[in-house]
Amino acid sequence: MWRQWGRTALLSRPDPADHDVVYAIQDARFIAPDVKRFRVDAPRVARYWKPGQFVIVRATDDGERIPLTVVEADPGAGTIDLIVQGVGKTTRTLNALTSGEWIHDVAGPLGSPSEIDDFGTTIVVGGGVGTAIVYPTARALARAANRVIAIVGARTADLLILVEELEAVADSVIVTTDDGTAGRSGFVTDALAEVISVEHVDRVIAIGPLQMMAAISQLTRPEAIPTIVSLNPIMVDGTGMCGGCRVSVGGETKFACVDGPEFDAHGVDFDLLRMRNATYCDFERRRLEELGST
Amino acid sequence: MTESTRRERMKMPRTAMPERDGRNRSTDFEEVNLGYTEQLAVLEASRCLQCARPVCVDGCPVGVRIGDFVAAVADRRFDDAALIVSEDNSLPAVCGRVCPQEHQCEGACVMGRRSSPIAIGHLERFVADRAAASSGRPSGSAPTGKTVAVVGSGPAGLACAADLARFGHQVTVYEALHQAGGVLVYGIPEYRLPKAVVAAEVAQLEHEGVRFEMNAPIGRAESVDDLLERHDAVFIGVGAGLPKFLDVAGENLVGVQSANEFLTRVNLMGANRPQAETPVLVGRRVAVIGGGNTALDAVRTAVRTGAESATVYYRRTEDEMPARTEEIRHAREEGVHFEFLLNPVAFGGETRVETMRLIRMRQTEPGDDGRRGVEPIDGSEVDVPVDTVVVAVGNAPNPMLSSTPGLRMSRWGTIVTDPDTGMTEKAGVFAGGDIVTGGATVILAMGAGRRAAKGIDGYLRTGAVAAASLD
Ligand SMILES: Cc1cc2nc3c(=O)[nH]c(=O)nc-3n(C[C@H](O)[C@H](O)[C@H](O)COP(=O)(O)OP(=O)(O)OC[C@H]3O[C@@H](n4cnc5c(N)ncnc54)[C@H](O)[C@@H]3O)c2cc1C
Numbered sequence: 001m002w003r004q005w006g007r008t009a010l011l012s013r014p015d016p017a018d019h020d021v022v023y024a025i026q027d028a029r030f031i032a033p034d035v036k037r038f039r040v041d042a043p044r045v046a047r048y049w050k051p052g053q054f055v056i057v058r059a060t061d062d063g064e065r066i067p068l069t070v071v072e073a074d075p076g077a078g079t080i081d082l083i084v085q086g087v088g089k090t091t092r093t094l095n096a097l098t099s100g101e102w103i104h105d106v107a108g109p110l111g112s113p114s115e116i117d118d119f120g121t122t123i124v125v126g127g128g129v130g131t132a133i134v135y136p137t138a139r140a141l142a143r144a145a146n147r148v149i150a151i152v153g154a155r156t157a158d159l160l161i162l163v164e165e166l167e168a169v170a171d172s173v174i175v176t177t178d179d180g181t182a183g184r185s186g187f188v189t190d191a192l193a194e195v196i197s198v199e200h201v202d203r204v205i206a207i208g209p210l211q212m213m214a215a216i217s218q219l220t221r222p223e224a225i226p227t228i229v230s231l232n233p234i235m236v237d238g239t240g241m242c243g244g245c246r247v248s249v250g251g252e253t254k255f256a257c258v259d260g261p262e263f264d265a266h267g268v269d270f271d272l273l274r275m276r277n278a279t280y281c282d283f284e285r286r287r288l289e290e291l292g293s294t
Numbered sequence: 295m296t297e298s299t300r301r302e303r304m305k306m307p308r309t310a311m312p313e314r315d316g317r318n319r320s321t322d323f324e325e326v327n328l329g330y331t332e333q334l335a336v337l338e339a340s341r342c343l344q345c346a347r348p349v350c351v352d353g354c355p356v357g358v359r360i361g362d363f364v365a366a367v368a369d370r371r372f373d374d375a376a377l378i379v380s381e382d383n384s385l386p387a388v389c390g391r392v393c394p395q396e397h398q399c400e401g402a403c404v405m406g407r408r409s410s411p412i413a414i415g416h417l418e419r420f421v422a423d424r425a426a427a428s429s430g431r432p433s434g435s436a437p438t439g440k441t442v443a444v445v446g447s448g449p450a451g452l453a454c455a456a457d458l459a460r461f462g463h464q465v466t467v468y469e470a471l472h473q474a475g476g477v478l479v480y481g482i483p484e485y486r487l488p489k490a491v492v493a494a495e496v497a498q499l500e501h502e503g504v505r506f507e508m509n510a511p512i513g514r515a516e517s518v519d520d521l522l523e524r525h526d527a528v529f530i531g532v533g534a535g536l537p538k539f540l541d542v543a544g545e546n547l548v549g550v551q552s553a554n555e556f557l558t559r560v561n562l563m564g565a566n567r568p569q570a571e572t573p574v575l576v577g578r579r580v581a582v583i584g585g586g587n588t589a590l591d592a593v594r595t596a597v598r599t600g601a602e603s604a605t606v607y608y609r610r611t612e613d614e615m616p617a618r619t620e621e622i623r624h625a626r627e628e629g630v631h632f633e634f635l636l637n638p639v640a641f642g643g644e645t646r647v648e649t650m651r652l653i654r655m656r657q658t659e660p661g662d663d664g665r666r667g668v669e670p671i672d673g674s675e676v677d678v679p680v681d682t683v684v685v686a687v688g689n690a691p692n693p694m695l696s697s698t699p700g701l702r703m704s705r706w707g708t709i710v711t712d713p714d715t716g717m718t719e720k721a722g723v724f725a726g727g728d729i730v731t732g733g734a735t736v737i738l739a740m741g742a743g744r745r746a747a748k749g750i751d752g753y754l755r756t757g758a759v760a761a762a763s764l765d
């Protein structure tokens with residue numbers, strides 16, 4: 001009998017086309033190779049979001065739930081901006097979408113907002129797509145009267161994102177590229193070391209690849225500069241229900257989706273996170289290969 | 295009933311539930327119990343002695359008129375039976391499948407002392423499945439113009455929403471996940487509770503005018519106070535979804551996961567399907583820690599997703615296992631091993647978990663509550679090889695709303711309410727289900743949702759009732 005109900009229930013299940021909320025894509029454009037910026041209808045998130053918070057999206061009805069940071073929100077228009085780097089199946093599927101299409105689910109806002117206060121001189125460091133994640137926090141810090149120095153880095157000039165936006169909010173912006181094609185040649189850590197050596201810094205916020213965040217943590221620890229990193233463990237629900245996102249900070253287990261994603265860098269066990277993030281790498285590679293072959 | 299028919303009935307054996315063979319079923323997620331046919335249901339119902347004082351009803355947390363509905367089944371008045379059940383139970387198709395009947399109605403049944411209790415759960419399921427989804431539900435009253443927010447779409451929220459809609463209030467359910475049903479969709483597996491049963495309930499509520507807003511994590515998105523600006527009252531049914539861990543060394547190694555994570559990946563995200571987008575880590579040798587329904591769901595799911603050996607480790611004995619008896623039997627038939635009086639003290643491995651260190655436990659003399667405790671036996675540690683470990687040692691209340699101003703929280707993190715009305719200390723805010731009791735059962739959550747719906751209705755009709763002082 002239930003099978004019969006099942007059929008009607010499935011048929012009457014709202015199609016994204018007649019959902020109460022359609023997470024329609026208003027605008028989508030590549031801002032760097034494999035990095036796309038979306039403007040999406042998500043009125044609830046737009047209204048309640050604070051810098052540092054993220055959403056969990058499902059690209060399609062069968063899709064995986066993945067976290068993405070909200071870069072900007074327009075509560076009046078009911079839209080949010082997301083910046084997606086195509087690294088695997090879900091992010092590439094998303095990056096194939098374009099305006100007029102929709103994202104199946106956008107849940108949020110999730111996570112604890114960034115701590116915004118007048119800290120004094122604050123350095124924000126963004127590596128790769130981490131720049132997208134740190135940008136809203138940088139802007140909020142600037143508005144809270146901090147002197148904001150932004151350091152943004154990428155492998156090569158093409159991959160730099162949000163430099164102009166950061167220039168508009170920060171007191172100064174330092175650009176680095178590994179190959180010297182733009183700004184200074186070298187890593188963001190080199191630039192940070194230099195700044196720290198010449199002036200007093202009250203706070204560092206660093207978001208990027210794990211290796212970068214671990215290196216920055218090493219750098220600021222001897223100087224005892226309060227340092228915040230945003231961690232990117234694998235998430236499922238994003239509501240504190242599964243514990244898959246657990247990280248170790250100061251010897252304590254924390255759920256990054258509710259207690260974070262931002263944590264005191266000096267307490268973070270980066271090795272553990274690197275290990276846990278590789279949990280499904282075989283599966284991910286397979287799915288990506290299939291995507292490539294279709 | 296004459297003495298001779300009484301005696302004859304007592305001799306009739308309990309009608310077995312048709313079920314799929316253990317070996318066949320252990321590789322897929324199709325429902326294990328197939329359900330009674332009309333003939334089997336009538337046969338089973340006719341065993342009922344129709345006691346003058348039906349003690350089974352005392353055993354039912356929501357007081358379903360069991361004797362009456364069973365009599366209706368025996369008379370083939372199936373629609374009447376459905377109506378009777380739905381007076382007290384708004385989720386009979388769910389409860390008939392997942393209630394721990396042996397501790398409730400069937401545990402109280404007088405037939406249990408003579409032979410075996412009436413299969414009340416199987417009959418409830420039969421009645422609910424046979425009727426169209428919720429068709430037995432009385433139709434609604436005239437619209438009152440009041441609106442109520444229900445936070446969380448588990449059994450507490452769904453039951454509360456159903457009654458509020460029936461009372462004529464406009465209801466909006468806010469759910470953090472992308473699918474409605476709470477534990478019924480992300481925790482309890484398909485082979486035990488088909489998702490279609492839950493989907494039918496949700497569809498029925500939508501049909502009755504209840505609105506569902508998914509992807510809405512209240513507390514991160516709008517607060518309870520924000521909801522009170524838009525609604526005349528709020529019901530909080532956010533459950534106890536925060537997984538507990540063991541707090542032992544190596545617990546963050548790759549391959550150690552909570553039952554919630556393991557089950558969510560499979561049930562909600564469909565990681566068992568060949569084309570799944572969401573991965574799940576199973577491994578050859580799976581160890582599940584715990585002894586409740588969650589542990590049993592995890593271990594049977596592990597068997598179905600390819601584990602070669604799946605073992606439940608429980609620190610007490612089988613007698614103390616809180617899981618439903620049927621679940622334990624089904625698990626054994628599917629090849630699950632059980633190890634008792636063993637408790638993990640550490641996990642070992644490089645990056646992935648490879649071994650589990652267990653300590654042997656012994657039972658202590660019963661304490662004041664009559665329950666025997668356990669204590670570790672010094673020096674009794676043993677190591678067993680494992681590929682993955684699923685920790686199923688309980689869930690704590692969801693903390694996302696715990697800092698809501700005006701709500702009183704207990705020291706266990708549950709919300710304090712007036713048990714009769716579900717009212718909290720905050721005016722216009724009610725709560726029920728696992729967020730009030732801590733992890734309990736579907737039927738208790740359902741019952742709490744319904745009591746709160748009555749409480750809310752009273753509050754809305756009589757105007758400003760002062761918030762309860764809960765001492
Ligand atoms: C709080 C937070 C904010 C983030 N913000 C952004 C952002 O603004 N822009 C952006 O491009 N990326 C962001 N990420 C990373 C992004 O979620 C992952 O790149 C994405 O999940 C990869 O999925 P995939 O299927 O494309 O790749 P896969 O091939 O599945 O995975 C590639 C790698 O991504 C990680 N990953 C895989 N699945 C998940 C998952 N469900 N949750 C988290 N990580 C996963 C793993 O480390 C994996 O090795 C954020 C991550 C977190 C935790």
Ligand SMILES: Cc1cc2nc3c(=O)[nH]c(=O)nc-3n(C[C@H](O)[C@H](O)[C@H](O)COP(=O)(O)OP(=O)(O)OC[C@H]3O[C@@H](n4cnc5c(N)ncnc54)[C@H](O)[C@@H]3O)c2cc1C
Binds near residue numbers: 239476510728
């Ligand atoms: C694996 C497992 C097996 C079980 N088996 C049985 C069984 O066989 N029999 C039985 O009787 N009981 C069983 N239980 C217990 C039973 O499922 C619960 O007691 C019951 O589901 C509690 O209902 P609830 O409505 O209070 O909460 P839940 O079912 O937990 O639902 C709460 C809902 O609220 C949502 N939510 C949480 N926070 C927010 C927020 N801030 N904003 C919006 N939404 C939010 C959640 O996503 C969830 O959907 C089992 C539990 C588990 C975990």
Ligand code: FES
Binds near residue numbers: 238
């Ligand atoms: S993602 Fe599930 S608890 Fe954080």
